[in-house]
Amino acid sequence: MVMAEGAAVMRRNRPGTKEKVPDFSNMLFRKIMLNIHSSHTVFVGVVTSSKSVTNMYSVCSQGECHPDTCTQMTATEQWIFLCAAHKTPKECPAIDYTRHTLDGAACLLNSNKYFPSRVSIKESSVGKLGSVCRRIYRIFSHAYFHHRQIFDKYENETFLCHRFTRFVMKYNLMSKDNLIVPIMEDETNPNEAEGENDA
Amino acid sequence: MDEQAGPGVFFNNNNSGLPGAGKGPQQPGDVGGGEAARAHYNIPGILHFLQHEWARFEVDRAQWEVERAELQAQIAFLQGERKGQENLKKDLVRRIKMLEYALKQERSKYHKLKYGTELNQGDMKPPSYDDSDEGNENEVPSPPNSSQLGWKQGRQLLRQYLQEVGYTDTIMDVKSQRVRALLGLAGDSGERPSVRKPEPMVNGTEPSLLKDSGMISKPDMSDSATVLEAFKFIESAAAEFSDEDDDEDSDGRDKTIMNLATMVRKKTSSSPSSSDMSDDPDTEEALKGFDFLASPDEMEGSPDVRSVEDSDDWEKEEQCPMPEAWDVDQGLIAQLKEQYRKERKGKKGVKRPNRSKLQDMLANLRDAEDLPSMQPPVTPPSRPSVPRLNEHEVGHPEEVEAMTFPPTSGKSFIMGPDEVAESELGLGELAGLTVANEADSLAYDVTNSQDALRKTWNPKFTLRSHFDSIRGLAFHPVEPVLVTASEDHTLKLWNLQKTAPAKKCAALDVEPIYTFRAHRGAVLCVTMSSTGEQCFSGGVDGTIQSWNTPNPNIDPYDSYEPSVLRGALLGHTDSVWGVVYSSAHQRLLSCSGDGTVRLWNAANTSPALAIFNEKGELGVPTSVDLVCSEPAHMVTSFSTGEIGLFNMETRQLILKLDQTGEPEAPCKINKVLSHPTLPITITAQEDRHIQFFDNNTGKCIHSMVAHLDAVTSLAVDPNGLYLMSGSHDCSIRLWNMESKTCIQEFTAHRKKSDEAIHDVAFHPTKCYIGSAGADALAKVFV
Numbered sequence: 017m018v019m020a021e022g023a024a025v026m027r028r029n030r031p032g033t034k035e036k037v038p039d040f041s042n043m044l045f046r047k048i049m050l051n052i053h054s055s056h057t058v059f060v061g062v063v064t065s066s067k068s069v070t071n072m073y074s075v076c077s078q079g080e081c082h083p084d085t086c087t088q089m090t091a092t093e094q095w096i097f098l099c100a101a102h103k104t105p106k107e108c109p110a111i112d113y114t115r116h117t118l119d120g121a122a123c124l125l126n127s128n129k130y131f132p133s134r135v136s137i138k139e140s141s142v143g144k145l146g147s148v149c150r151r152i153y154r155i156f157s158h159a160y161f162h163h164r165q166i167f168d169k170y171e172n173e174t175f176l177c178h179r180f181t182r183f184v185m186k187y188n189l190m191s192k193d194n195l196i197v198p199i200m201e202d203e204t205n206p207n208e209a210e211g212e213n214d215a
Numbered sequence: 216m217d218e219q220a221g222p223g224v225f226f227n228n229n230n231s232g233l234p235g236a237g238k239g240p241q242q243p244g245d246v247g248g249g250e251a252a253r254a255h256y257n258i259p260g261i262l263h264f265l266q267h268e269w270a271r272f273e274v275d276r277a278q279w280e281v282e283r284a285e286l287q288a289q290i291a292f293l294q295g296e297r298k299g300q301e302n303l304k305k306d307l308v309r310r311i312k313m314l315e316y317a318l319k320q321e322r323s324k325y326h327k328l329k330y331g332t333e334l335n336q337g338d339m340k341p342p343s344y345d346d347s348d349e350g351n352e353n354e355v356p357s358p359p360n361s362s363q364l365g366w367k368q369g370r371q372l373l374r375q376y377l378q379e380v381g382y383t384d385t386i387m388d389v390k391s392q393r394v395r396a397l398l399g400l401a402g403d404s405g406e407r408p409s410v411r412k413p414e415p416m417v418n419g420t421e422p423s424l425l426k427d428s429g430m431i432s433k434p435d436m437s438d439s440a441t442v443l444e445a446f447k448f449i450e451s452a453a454a455e456f457s458d459e460d461d462d463e464d465s466d467g468r469d470k471t472i473m474n475l476a477t478m479v480r481k482k483t484s485s486s487p488s489s490s491d492m493s494d495d496p497d498t499e500e501a502l503k504g505f506d507f508l509a510s511p512d513e514m515e516g517s518p519d520v521r522s523v524e525d526s527d528d529w530e531k532e533e534q535c536p537m538p539e540a541w542d543v544d545q546g547l548i549a550q551l552k553e554q555y556r557k558e559r560k561g562k563k564g565v566k567r568p569n570r571s572k573l574q575d576m577l578a579n580l581r582d583a584e585d586l587p588s589m590q591p592p593v594t595p596p597s598r599p600s601v602p603r604l605n606e607h608e609v610g611h612p613e614e615v616e617a618m619t620f621p622p623t624s625g626k627s628f629i630m631g632p633d634e635v636a637e638s639e640l641g642l643g644e645l646a647g648l649t650v651a652n653e654a655d656s657l658a659y660d661v662t663n664s665q666d667a668l669r670k671t672w673n674p675k676f677t678l679r680s681h682f683d684s685i686r687g688l689a690f691h692p693v694e695p696v697l698v699t700a701s702e703d704h705t706l707k708l709w710n711l712q713k714t715a716p717a718k719k720c721a722a723l724d725v726e727p728i729y730t731f732r733a734h735r736g737a738v739l740c741v742t743m744s745s746t747g748e749q750c751f752s753g754g755v756d757g758t759i760q761s762w763n764t765p766n767p768n769i770d771p772y773d774s775y776e777p778s779v780l781r782g783a784l785l786g787h788t789d790s791v792w793g794v795v796y797s798s799a800h801q802r803l804l805s806c807s808g809d810g811t812v813r814l815w816n817a818a819n820t821s822p823a824l825a826i827f828n829e830k831g832e833l834g835v836p837t838s839v840d841l842v843c844s845e846p847a848h849m850v851t852s853f854s855t856g857e858i859g860l861f862n863m864e865t866r867q868l869i870l871k872l873d874q875t876g877e878p879e880a881p882c883k884i885n886k887v888l889s890h891p892t893l894p895i896t897i898t899a900q901e902d903r904h905i906q907f908f909d910n911n912t913g914k915c916i917h918s919m920v921a922h923l924d925a926v927t928s929l930a931v932d933p934n935g936l937y938l939m940s941g942s943h944d945c946s947i948r949l950w951n952m953e954s955k956t957c958i959q960e961f962t963a964h965r966k967k968s969d970e971a972i973h974d975v976a977f978h979p980t981k982c983y984i985g986s987a988g989a990d991a992l993a994k995v996f997v
Contacts (some may be wrong), residue, residue, distance in 0.1 A: 100770045109774070116772050119730055126679045126991075128724070 034193060091196060100151065110158055117151045119181035133153035149180075149189040153197075156180065159196045313365030347874055353427060400808065671959060671986055672949070678709050678993035680727050684967065687740040687986035691747040691977040696767045697976075697985055699993045700752050703729050703738035710767040711983070711995060725995075729765045733780050734758065739790060745798035750783070751790025751817070753805055759784040782820035786813055799846045802863075808838035810850050814863060825866050833857045835869075838887045842910065844894045849909075852898055856881025860896075860910060870911040872896060880908045885927050890952075891935040897928035905940060905953075919947060928974045930984075939984060941972035947986055961996070964988030 089097040090200050098105035101116035108116060125131055125148070128146045130141045154176045159167040177197055184190045300718070313387040344632065348972065410569035494889055629881050683702035690697045695711040708728035731825070736755030743750045753759045761781040789808035796803055801816040802824070834855035842848035859874040874881045882902040894910035905926055907917040922942035930939045937949040937958070945966055963986050964971050970989035977984055984996040 081519070112774050115732075119727075119771060121681065122680050123726055128679075148852075177886070194394075 074132065086158070086162060089113035089158060091154060091161050091179070097151075097154050100147075114155050114158075117155065121148045121152065146189050149184050150194060153180070153184070153190060153194060157197050223584060226673050284374055310365055310368060314369060315364060322629070346525045347901055365783050410507045430890050557684035565898055600854055617739070627739050627801055645653055672996040673963065674961075674963065675997040676711055676995050678707075678727070678995065680707055681989055681991045681993075682987035683707070683737070684970065685739060685973060686754075686995050687974045688976055688985050688987040688993055689741045689743045689750065689987060690976055690983065691764070691767075692745060692979050693747060694767050695978070695981055696764075696982065697978075697983075697993075697995070698731075698741050698743065698750050698752075698764075699987060700738035700741040700754075701991065703991075704734050704737060704754070705732050706734075706741055706750075706752050706762075707731070708736055708767070709993075712767075718722055724970055726771065728767065728771045729779075731760070731762055731814070733760045734781070736790075739792055740794050742794045742803075744796050744801075750815070751784075751794050751803055752794065753787075753807075754796045755790040757785075757787045757789055757791060757807065757809075759787070759791055759794060759803070759805055759815070763818070765871050784815050784823070785819050786815075786823045786826075787811070792836070795839055795849075797846075799995070800863075804841065804853060804863075806839040808835060811848075812836050812839055814859075825863065826869075827851070827866065831867075833859050837884055840887050840889045840896075842889045842894070842896075844889075845912070848910075850887055850896050852884035852887035854883050857886060857899075858884065858887060858896065858908065859899065862911075870913050871913045872910075873909045879890060885925065886929050888929040888931060891933070893935070897929055897931075897938065899929045899940060901925045903936075903942075905929070905950075919955055921950075921957075922946060924971075927972060930975045930977050932977045933979050939975050939977065941975040941986055943969065943971045945971040947972060947984075963994050963996075964992060965990045 099108040099113045101120040357679040392774040557680040679702040685699045685701045687700040700706045700909050734754040738754040741752040791807045793806045801817045803817045806812045812827040823976035836851045841852045847864050856874045860870040884898045886899040896908045898906050905921040924944035926942045928941040941947045967989040974987040986994050
């Protein structure tokens with residue numbers, strides 16, 4: 017995978033080193049800002065995002081989000097999200113929804129069937145990116161509405177939700193109606209939720 | 216109408232029939248009055264009636280004519296068809312007879328050669344072709360000719376089958392040429408030579424086949440036709456055993472190869488010669504089975520050219536007739552061909568089509584009952600091509616065969632080629648042996664050393680699910696399960712028995728069954744406890760997470776089990792680069808970028824029991840390992856090139872081994888490994904070397920350039936005989952521990968940001984090798 021032009025980094029991480037490795041998501045963000053636009057970027061973006069979300073949220077949520085406390089995956093009160101990782105959509109507790117969605121996204125994005133290459137995206141698979149993003153966004157929204165402190169703390173560290181939102185908007189991977197987490201910056205998104213209750 | 220017209224007019228105009236006759240039927244309603252009715256008749260009416268009737272008859276007649284013509288045409292057509300079918304049937308019968316006769320002939324000849332007696336095969340007369348009504352003149356000629364003709368036909372058909380299977384014309388031609396050459400060499404000798412000239416052609420691994428060839432080259436070539444010689448030559452070996460098997464196959468071809476294999480295998484003392492001949496049963500079986508495919512090729516040395524021309528003609532004809540005769544085999548072959556084709560899609564080893572095709576044919580023939588021993592020489596004709604392949608092999612040892620074979624029992628892999636010969640007859644259950652074994656039991660030794668390579672490793676599974684490079688992997692002690700640690704902050708658990716067939720590549724794709732999420736940074740290393748119940752991982756965040764390994768049979772989408780994460784071992788202040796589990800004391804050792812090596816109690820998450828190198832005297836530790844020969848010791852390598860041997864109980868440094876690399880330029884050590892049985896430490900270094908140190912003296916015993924780029928990881932097989940090294944030059948190499956020579960090299964993984972392979976591992980009990988790559992893939996080889 018070849019990253020942006022200015023990113024020729026000697027990425028060797030030998031045992032014993034103490035330097036931190038440059039973070040992909042930051043590079044991606046920079047790339048988006050530079051308006052570098054390609055399907056490769058999109059794919060990488062989705063991958064990176066899901067990866068980042070995987071790491072950060074699962075880690076944090078594991079402390080707080082229990083099947084007992086969050087028995088369903090919801091954001092606002094309107095909709096319950098069903099987990100699509102099963103044969104028939106199942107109402108998983110929030111933590112399970114998160115895990116399954118991230119695992120499912122990992123499988124999908126890595127599968128040869130849907131995404132055989134990292135530099136081009138099959139026409140048929142473009143839709144899948146959208147649904148992956150939509151589900152990942154739900155993780156954000158659940159965290160925002162139910163685990164506010166953790167969300168804030170994390171967001172201040174990494175701005176992951178911001179970056180994800182901008183990424184998704186830039187490439188039109190999701191409809192704006194779905195973006196319900198209020199972003200406090202100049203770019204405002206409609207706050208009314210139209211979260212879909214789909215499989 | 217002039218009803219006044221009298222009888223005169225009537226008679227004049229009436230030319231057809233009598234009015235009486237016409238009138239009768241015309242007046243059906245006139246029951247009562249005959250004369251009154253008659254009065255209604257008039258000449259014009261009658262005339263019209265008659266004319267009308269006549270016209271009707273004419274129309275009918277025309278229709279009947281048309282119908283008749285149609286029916287006649289149909290008759291002619293059906294007759295033609297029938298004729299065609301009859302001819303077809305005649306052809307079939309004729310061919311069957313010819314082939315049967317030829318077979319009997321050759322069998323008897325061979326039997327005569329072998330035993331000097333006549334074989335009683337019953338009717339040995341050339342088949343008569345008179346049963347076909349139109350005695351086809353072509354078939355009347357003498358048996359050799361007819362059998363020759365039949366051979367030619369059969370040969371064309373078989374050539375076509377071979378092409379389907381994957382043999383190309385060139386291969387067959389080459390083979391036939393070689394056979395002819397072979398015959399030319401050995402044809403005149405008439406005795407049973409021991410392995411002679413043909414032997415060097417085959418790299419010394421299939422003397423048995425060559426003995427057969429020698430044996431076969433009897434002076435019994437009364438038939439001048441080289442064709443017959445070749446046929447004998449090829450068939451004799453088959454015939455020998457078929458005869459001894461009481462001619463179980465009168466139409467041996469038609470039985471599946473499995474039967475033959477069974478019968479052949481049961482003979483344990485058939486071969487008069489040494490153990491080499493014990494390869495013969497398998498060889499012969501293969502010969503027999505396969506030669507029926509290929510032998511017609513060889514039967515006609517000169518008509519080789521002719522056959523090519525005729526092939527087009529014959530192939531179409533043969534299309535229909537032969538399948539019935541070959542039904543059983545064909546179905547089997549087709550099915551296996553499909554399987555082979557599926558598996559061959561996108562495989563890497565395309566560079567060696569010959570060998571793969573041969574192996575495939577072998578696979579086709581051998582199916583369930585796979586035999587060890589010879590792999591390439593499926594038929595004697597192919598033997599000459601074997602040396603070609605062998606050399607090819609030797610020249611390109613790094614080519615990995617992407618043929619997939621069903622996993623076999625561990626025992627089969629352990630056998631060396633010497634043992635294979637005995638065991639193949641001794642073992643009753645040979646079903647577990649696969650073609651891979653046959654391939655692998657041939658020692659493809661790059662350095663042509665004398666040790667037998669146990670097997671050649673082929674990529675089998677691709678573990679694709681991580682988003683970023685995989686930094687470490689660990690196998691479960693007993694199950695076919697492994698854990699991978701990746702820079703995407705997760706670890707994943709994979710069960711190799713739950714695979715998803717991938718359409719495109721030959722290797723099977725595996726999906727993870729569990730994802731471990733707890734690290735806040737890249738996970739750098741992972742290890743499993745000795746029971747496999749727990750695993751430990753260290754990461755950039757400086758924590759060591761301790762996990763309970765989930766059951767390998769869980770559903771990937773089960774509910775969350777909070778009990779999987781046991782806890783974190785905290786203490787290190789920088790990235791943890793290596794973890795090692797000590798089963799003797801239930802302890803865990805870790806080394807970190809903060810300069811320390813810590814010892815932990817693996818049973819709980821309490822702080823470290825001991826800290827070594829606290830002051831960083833020796834540098835930053837890069838890797839740590841337990842000394843297997845001394846339970847209380849552990850060895851650590853440092854970024855400065857130092858290696859330290861510590862006693863864990865006294866917490867003291869025992870010995871500093873020699874510095875690695877040149878005295879003036881100590882190089883960083885990426886991985887240190889302790890030999891399972893000997894007091895030797897092995898290091899993988901940044902300067903592309905692998906060095907061996909003696910634990911007692913601290914001296915460097917051996918140093919070798921191992922790769923083209925930095926060596927990143929080492930692993931030793933559970934028996935301590937082989938060393939595996941992975942490097943950033945994208946290759947994995949297998950070394951023989953004693954001779955320190957490279958046995959096999961395979962390329963795996965793509966380079967990403969200058970890094971390629973981060974870790975390699977052997978499975979402790981099963982025959983798996985795993986490699987962790989920077990391209991986010993982990994590969995498992997069998």
